[in-house]
Amino acid sequence: MNDTGTRERILQAAARLLAESGGAPVSTRAVCAAAGVGAPTLYHHFGDKDGLLDAVVVYGFERYLAEKRARPSSGDPVEDLRLGWDAHVEFGLGQPAFYALMYGGGRQAGAASEEARRILLGMAEEVARAGRLRVPVHTAASMIxxxxxxxxxxxxAAGGDDRELSSRTREAVLAAVTTDETEDRPSSVSAMAIALSSALGGDGPRTLSAAEASLLREWLGRIAVE
Structure with a gap:
């Protein structure tokens, strides 16, 4: 088997052992035995155990992102945030060892984690463009x-028993960062400023100079946080 195939086999073995471990540590010896390779082969591909765990985090993020990419929009940007929250929680509860490494172990997943962040920012942007965001896009994404x-x-940590904790926290956060669909949007100046800022993106209107566009974005940013 080529190097790529061997590396993938080791990753799959490590991922499977982590999923079956219930959060207990997994040794490189166990991974080598499950993958049918010797320790020198594992170290050749990953350097050491930390390198293996970093690669497993990226592998876990890729699985998570595959699910996020495949999820269609509901047609309601706020509902999409709600569904995204629930899917995130379900992924973590379904893959607790993976999740603990991804988000609780202080490890970085590079491009994969950046893409996950971009997806969330994109969802918050859609809410902003609908005039339903109470806070700036980056603030909303960070809070969520x-x-x-x-x-x-x-x-x-609690064994996944209190699912109501998730739904209550989700609704509290969404209420803090979004408006209800029936709310009188024109009365929310900050929401309109956020919507306009999001619609402009990185470019200002062609009728404005670069300096004027920059000033406009600054003004909108100030109004958005009032």
Whole structure:
């Protein structure tokens, strides 16, 4: 088997052992035995155990992202945030050892974690463009991510018994960062500023100079946080 195939086999073995471990440590010896390779082969591909665990985190993120990419929009951007939250929690509870490595172990997943962040930012952007975001896009994404991660790690630690904790926290966070669909949107100046800022993206109107566009974005940012 080629090097790529061997590396993938080791990753799959490590991932399977982690999933079956219930959070207990997994040794490199056990991974080597499950993958049918010797320790020198594992170290050739990953350097050491930390290198293997870093690679497993990336592998776990890729599985998580595959699910996120395949999820269709509901047509309601706020509902998409709600469904995304629930899917995130379910992934963590279904893969607790993976999740603990991904979000509780202080490890980095490079491009994969950056893509997960971009997906969340994109969802928050859609809410902003609909005029339903109470806070700036990056603030909303950070609040949602922090709360969802905290809830998931808490549920994993508790054995996943208190699912109501997730739904209550989710609704509290969504109420803090989004408006109800029936709310009188024109009365929310900050929501309109956020929507306009999101619609402009990185470019200002062609009728404005670069300096004017920059000033406009600064003004909108100030209004958005009022």
């Amino acid at each position: 991510q922090a709360a969802c991660m905290g809830v998931t790690l808490a549920l994993i």
